[in-house]
Amino acid sequence: MHRLWLITGALAGLIAVGLSAWAAHGLPARLDAARMAAVQNALTMQGWHALALLIAGLIAERGRRLAHIAAAAFLAGMILFCGAVWAGALMGQSLGPIAPLGGMLFMLGWAFLALAAARR
Numbered sequence: 001m002h003r004l005w006l007i008t009g010a011l012a013g014l015i016a017v018g019l020s021a022w023a024a025h026g027l028p029a030r031l032d033a034a035r036m037a038a039v040q041n042a043l044t045m046q047g048w049h050a051l052a053l054l055i056a057g058l059i060a061e062r063g064r065r066l067a068h069i070a071a072a073a074f075l076a077g078m079i080l081f082c083g084a085v086w087a088g089a090l091m092g093q094s095l096g097p098i099a100p101l102g103g104m105l106f107m108l109g110w111a112f113l114a115l116a117a118a119r120r
Contacts, residue, residue, distance in 0.1 A: 002060035005071040009053030012078060016046040035089040042085035049074045049106060052113065059116050066116035073109030077102045 023039050031039065056071035081102025084095040 001068060002057045005053050005057030005060060005068070005075075008071075008075055009050050009057060012046060012050035012053060012075075016043055016050055019043055019046075031089060038085050038089045042082040042089070045085075045106070046078055046082045049078050049109075052109065056109070056113055056116070059113070064116040064119060066112045066119065070109045070112035070116060073105045073112060077105035077109060080105065 020043050023036070023043060027039060028036060052074045053071055056067045056074060060067035060071060079102070081099050084099035084102060087093055087095055088099075
């Protein structure tokens with residue numbers, strides 16, 4: 001199962017780099033400054049949490065169940081937070097509490113990762 005987190009983290013990083021290039025070269029003419037700032041925030045969160053998924057996968061490889069929970073929270077947070085921010089930036093639609101829920105999952109993931117790392 002830890003390989004799933006490693007693969008997902010690597011793919012999330014790949015996607016973040018590709019979307020960053022698109023955002024830098026293809027979006028400024030289409031979006032205002034506020035929406036571009038939102039896109040940059042989503043890309044930053046995706047990049048950091050792609051790395052967090054990789055770390056969680058490495059810790060999960062050692063048999064730490066809490067690392068699996070952390071990885072699942074990071075992945076769900078990326079989908080909800082980044083997806084909601086992208087939807088708002090590109091389509092101008094708010095998805096209500098979806099982005100804050102994703103942010104809470106990010107924080108929960110970090111808490112579980114800390115617990116997984118603290119356990120022997």
